[in-house]
Amino acid sequence: MEAGGSASNRAQEARRHERELREQLRAAQQEARRWEAASEGERKVAAQLLMLTRRGWRLLVDRRWPGTRAANVDMLLVGPGGVFVIDVKNWRAAPGAADGHLTAGRQRRDGEIGKLLAVTRVAEVALAPLGLSPVAVQPLMVFAGRSFDGTLDRVRLLGEREVGPALLAERTRLGAAMVCAIADHLEVVFPAYEGSYVPEEPSVPSADSGRPAPDGGGTSDAASGDTADDNALFDIASLCDAAMDAARRAPVERWMTFLHPDQVALVRRNWSGPARVSGPAGTGKTVVALHRAAHLAQRTTGRILYVTFASNLPRVQGTFLRTMAPAVADRVEFRSLHSWARKFLAERGIPHRLHGGRSEDAFSRAWVRCGRPSVLAALDPCPRYWHEEIDCVIKGRGITGFEEYATLRRQRRRAALRRPHREAVWALYEEYERVRRARGVHDFNDILSLALAEARARPGRSPYAAVIADEVQDLTLVGVRLLHALVGDAPNGLLLVGDGQQAVYPGGFRLSDAGIDVRGDRGQVLRTNYRNAQQILDAALAVVADDAFDDIDGTRLAGLRDVDRTYHGGQVTRSVSGTPAEHDDALLAALRARGEASWPDSAVLCRSRRETAHYQRLLARAGIPFCSLERYDGRPVAAVKVGSYRRAKGLEFKHVYLPDHEPAPAMPSVAAPVTASVTSSGMSAVRPSAAPSATSTRACTVVGDEDIALERAELSRTQLFVAMTRARDSLWLGSVARGLSDVS
Numbered sequence: 001m002e003a004g005g006s007a008s009n010r011a012q013e014a015r016r017h018e019r020e021l022r023e024q025l026r027a028a029q030q031e032a033r034r035w036e037a038a039s040e041g042e043r044k045v046a047a048q049l050l051m052l053t054r055r056g057w058r059l060l061v062d063r064r065w066p067g068t069r070a071a072n073v074d075m076l077l078v079g080p081g082g083v084f085v086i087d088v089k090n091w092r093a094a095p096g097a098a099d100g101h102l103t104a105g106r107q108r109r110d111g112e113i114g115k116l117l118a119v120t121r122v123a124e125v126a127l128a129p130l131g132l133s134p135v136a137v138q139p140l141m142v143f144a145g146r147s148f149d150g151t152l153d154r155v156r157l158l159g160e161r162e163v164g165p166a167l168l169a170e171r172t173r174l175g176a177a178m179v180c181a182i183a184d185h186l187e188v189v190f191p192a193y194e195g196s197y198v199p200e201e202p203s204v205p206s207a208d209s210g211r212p213a214p215d216g217g218g219t220s221d222a223a224s225g226d227t228a229d230d231n232a233l234f235d236i237a238s239l240c241d242a243a244m245d246a247a248r249r250a251p252v253e254r255w256m257t258f259l260h261p262d263q264v265a266l267v268r269r270n271w272s273g274p275a276r277v278s279g280p281a282g283t284g285k286t287v288v289a290l291h292r293a294a295h296l297a298q299r300t301t302g303r304i305l306y307v308t309f310a311s312n313l314p315r316v317q318g319t320f321l322r323t324m325a326p327a328v329a330d331r332v333e334f335r336s337l338h339s340w341a342r343k344f345l346a347e348r349g350i351p352h353r354l355h356g357g358r359s360e361d362a363f364s365r366a367w368v369r370c371g372r373p374s375v376l377a378a379l380d381p382c383p384r385y386w387h388e389e390i391d392c393v394i395k396g397r398g399i400t401g402f403e404e405y406a407t408l409r410r411q412r413r414r415a416a417l418r419r420p421h422r423e424a425v426w427a428l429y430e431e432y433e434r435v436r437r438a439r440g441v442h443d444f445n446d447i448l449s450l451a452l453a454e455a456r457a458r459p460g461r462s463p464y465a466a467v468i469a470d471e472v473q474d475l476t477l478v479g480v481r482l483l484h485a486l487v488g489d490a491p492n493g494l495l496l497v498g499d500g501q502q503a504v505y506p507g508g509f510r511l512s513d514a515g516i517d518v519r520g521d522r523g524q525v526l527r528t529n530y531r532n533a534q535q536i537l538d539a540a541l542a543v544v545a546d547d548a549f550d551d552i553d554g555t556r557l558a559g560l561r562d563v564d565r566t567y568h569g570g571q572v573t574r575s576v577s578g579t580p581a582e583h584d585d586a587l588l589a590a591l592r593a594r595g596e597a598s599w600p601d602s603a604v605l606c607r608s609r610r611e612t613a614h615y616q617r618l619l620a621r622a623g624i625p626f627c628s629l630e631r632y633d634g635r636p637v638a639a640v641k642v643g644s645y646r647r648a649k650g651l652e653f654k655h656v657y658l659p660d661h662e663p664a665p666a667m668p669s670v671a672a673p674v675t676a677s678v679t680s681s682g683m684s685a686v687r688p689s690a691a692p693s694a695t696s697t698r699a700c701t702v703v704g705d706e707d708i709a710l711e712r713a714e715l716s717r718t719q720l721f722v723a724m725t726r727a728r729d730s731l732w733l734g735s736v737a738r739g740l741s742d743v744s
């Protein structure tokens with residue numbers, strides 16, 4: 001009964017909508033008939049656009065092009081869907097768009113595209129001070145008397161029938177007040193011609209309305225002599241569909257259209273060589289990088305490569321770009337660095353065999369033979385530290401000779417290794433390489449080194465006009481060298497985006513080590529946090545306040561950074577439980593208390609993969625829908641996201657829950673043992689005392705060297721800081737009072 005009732009309500013609503021659209025289109029057609037100087041085809045285009053003006057859009061017709069003597073802009077249209085710079089073509093011959101060329105019959109008309117792009121740029125510049133990103137200003141060519149739907153460069157090409165529905169279906173970008181402000185601004189920048197052909201006063205509809213287009217070139221129904229009412233019937237159906245499509249889709253997020261004018265300036269900047277954008281968490285670095293990618297794609301015909309270290313982030317960022325700049329989305333390639341390198345090697349026919357598991361196993365064997373019996377075990381008996389030393393320091397930096405390693409200043413590594421230690425590390429490294437090669441497998445570092453060697457040996461013509469690396473602090477030196485090799489020092493070629501304070505992997509590098517110079521205006525710092533409510537940012541900064549860090553540009557920065565806050569308030573909840581079981585109950589209670597509606601905007605973030613699996617099981621048992629961050633692609637999904645701190649990099653959520661969040665203890669003497677207890681449901685809840693690294697699932701509790709313990713503690717504080725700064729509105733911090741759980 002209820003379902004039937006709502007279906008009938010929907011049908012009534014659809015009929016009301018249809019009546020409204022029919023009236024709006026009929027009125028627009030009557031008004032368009034008064035455009036005496038226009039051809040019939042142009043009037044039909046105008047009717048479609050005038051119909052939009054009855055739905056909150058503003059249309060400016062026949063405007064002067066500033067800076068030119070005689071050139072004009074056919075139309076500027078501003079509405080919920082953004083700003084459109086419109087050129088109307090009333091060609092006798094049929095338009096075509098193939099192989100990158102615009103044609104009218106057999107004639108090339110590429111100059112028309114160039115002209116439209118040039119005037120669109122003028123509009124972009126004019127709107128930049130209002131904070132409008134170039135992605136929201138779109139060039140549109142409309143063919144009177146034609147049916148057409150295509151794209152060339154970034155220019156949308158539409159026929160007169162397609163234009164109304166296409167614009168109506170655009171997702172909402174601008175509110176009514178902004179539409180007004182932008183249109184007012186454009187009216188000043190693009191002044192009207194005197195004697196513009198839109199009459200001020202309504203006049204009697206002309207007798208010839210509805211006649212076939214005078215150019216006779218139309219092949220579509222539009223030029224076939226339909227009456228206005230027939231046209232209305234035809235158009236109404238597609239307009240209705242488009243309006244319903246648009247209503248179904250949520251508005252485009254504000255940051256996809258508006259930026260701070262300083263951000264727009266970075267997006268549009270001309271850099272003479274490699275550049276870097278840095279800044280604390282949440283200051284809009286990724287937002288700038290995505291707009292920059294779209295902007296460069298709009299400016300060039302080449303492809304843009306956008307890479308990160310994390311494998312899940314490219315999917316999310318690709319979804320964002322498709323939403324904010326669909327016209328250029330297919331020219332921006334989102335990839336994790338390793339997946340890109342493997343594709344590159346395959347394309348170049350370079351044999352490779354990546355096998356993480358067998359490589360791990362090769363290291364374990366090397367450790368047993370060469371590491372455990374050496375001086376290294378006295379410094380840190382846990383092989384993980386030494387595995388990281390090989391991964392992040394030796395192979396990550398592409399070091400192939402001992403002497404280079406012997407004198408290396410090891411970034412972000414605290415333990416002072418004397419020569420005998422370094423000799424022992426080198427012996428371990430050589431043994432690992434020997435075993436790995438014997439097994440015929442490559443590790444992740446090998447993939448990047450092979451790709452770098454190939455890129456340098458056969459540079460060829462880069463398929464990329466530009467390369468953008470996000471979260472660059474997590475790449476290795478070899479990784480950054482590889483990206484640099486793709487575009488070199490070309491103007492606007494390489495953009496590195498990231499924040500040294502958020503480095504969640506050991507080791508590190510300086511850009512100068514990679515031969516990359518970003519001095520002067522090519523190194524830009526963002527300082528305004530747009531993401532985190534103040535309480536959350538303060539709590540997160542307190543965690544790393546005492547941890548000064550080396551940035552990749554070689555400067556040393558204090559942990560407590562100067563950040564301008566835009567978002568006050570927020571909620572930080574600390575929950576301390578007596579046992580792991582009580583802790584997990586508290587997490588479920590907190591999730592339930594905030595309510596089901598909040599779950600799609602919530603994330604439970606965990607220190608390790610093992611803990612992630614534990615909390616996924618917990619939510620599954622509690623009947624709370626969840627989605628693994630490994631699979632999340634940025635599209636709305638009605639489930640709580642669950643994943644590790646590392647998988648959450650670059651992402652954000654309204655509500656973040658960090659169960660068992662305490663960072664690793666700072667001193668070896670207080671290193672906590674692995675704790676295990678049995679919950680009331682009989683489930684074993686095992687929690688390692690520190691966040692295990694990706695290279696080992698075992699948690700190390702025995703630490704020999706104080707500096708190594710301090711380094712580990714610092715890294716785990718950084719990881720916690722990154723996880724905390726994923727929260728926009730609320731942050732839940734759960735912990736177990738260890739003393740209590742140990743005796744239970």
Ligand SMILES: Nc1ncnc2c1ncn2[C@@H]1O[C@H](COP(=O)(O)OP(=O)(O)OP(=O)(O)O)[C@@H](O)[C@H]1O
Binds near residue numbers: 258259499
């Ligand atoms: N100009 C702006 N106006 C309003 N919100 C903005 C603006 N710029 C960015 N934001 C918002 O700030 C949030 C953080 O942006 P972004 O993810 O780009 O920051 P980030 O510096 O890359 O963060 P992190 O380093 O922590 O990953 C985004 O959700 C976006 O909504």
